[in-house]
Amino acid sequence: MNAAVMGSPVSQTQSMSWGRLWRNAQAWAVTVALHGAVVALLVVGWTLQQPPVSAPSVLKTRLITLPAERAIAPAPQPLPVTQQPPVIEAKPEVKPVPVDPQIQARKLEQAALARKRVAEQQQALEARQVEQQQARLREQQADAQRQQALADQARIAADNARRAQEQAAAADVRHYLPISKEAPDYPQRALDKGIEGDCTVEYSVTPQGKVENPKVVGNCHPMFIRPSLLAAATFRYKPRMVDGQAVSVPSVRNTFHYKIQ
Known part of the structure; x- marks a missing residue:
């Protein structure tokens, strides 16, 4: 013989109300605890700090206009480099070396001799150039005289030949x-x-x-x-x-x- 035991509706309703109350009590306890913690932190002077915001990166660009035949992509702008201040090195003080008057006089004499030698060489060169020009002029005059003599000889020979022909023709005519x-x-x-x-x-x-x-x-x-x-x-x-x-x-x-x- 089997027997089925069923609870009454009153008992079920009571169990459900007690569970809801227990959950609500827990939620209220958590809320009160959180508020209490916040109030305690405010009392001791604790403040919320915002996380640091990183500065946005700035990219500098420059507009370059290129000819239409050949366009080149702009090169990326290098990041600014912090220049270090120049380091100035202290130079040792140089003291002037005393000059011997005799050495100075000898150097001046050698410089004067060198200038004189250069002037003499320049004069000799100019004299050679003048002599060469005169020689060329004399040669040209001699060539002109030779050509004139040849022309005179040719003219004289032509005149003699013409006179000989005329004489021969006259003699021939006389015999004609x-x-x-x-x-x-x-x-x-x-x-x-x-x-x-x-x-x-x-x-x-x-x-x-x-x-x-x-x-x-x-x-x-x-x-x-x-x-x-x-x-x-x-x-x-x-x-x-x-x-x-x-x-x-x-x-x-x-x-x-x-x-x-």
């Missing part, structure tokens, strides 16, 4: 005789007056051997000019051949002699 000619008519008035004389006619011979552009040269009596030109126009020459070709011969002369027999 016509193959046919007619004697001029003696003017009747000259015969009546008994006038005599010579008349020289100069002309060119064409490649065909004919006379061209006759003219009287030198002294010629006016009565003998016309018959002399007419007679020269009738002359015929053998053509002059040069390298297989007929050429004209200039300055051919012929002298007509007018004499009464």
Whole structure:
């Protein structure tokens, strides 16, 4: 036979009220203890100190403007360095060394000799330069004289050659005789007056051997000019051949002699 024992509602209600009261009593006790502790600390002069606040770090920057072609990142600003005051070392006092007058005089004499030697060397150098310039000038003058002499010799040789050619040409012209000619008519008035004389006619011979552009040269009596030109126009020459070709011969002369027999 089993028996079930159940508590009454009154007993349960009493147990619950006693537990709540016990917890409330504990909470009040803790609160009173804390307040008492705070009051005690205030009485003995204890104060709450706030923890030290660290100073915020400050980063200093500098704005640098760079060209557009090449931009460089700004370098980080170094932290300021505390400079130590310079340490000044005491230098030992240097006493001047006494100078011997004889040594000083000898040094001055040596310096004067050195300056004199330098001046002499400078004068010698300038004299050599002047001598070299004069030598170059004399050489240039000698070259100019040699060139002038060569030019004179060349001119004289050219003149001699030209005169020789002219003489040869004149001799050749003198020997260049016509193959046919007619004697001029003696003017009747000259015969009546008994006038005599010579008349020289100069002309060119064409490649065909004919006379061209006759003219009287030198002294010629006016009565003998016309018959002399007419007679020269009738002359015929053998053509002059040069390298297989007929050429004209200039300055051919012929002298007509007018004499009464």
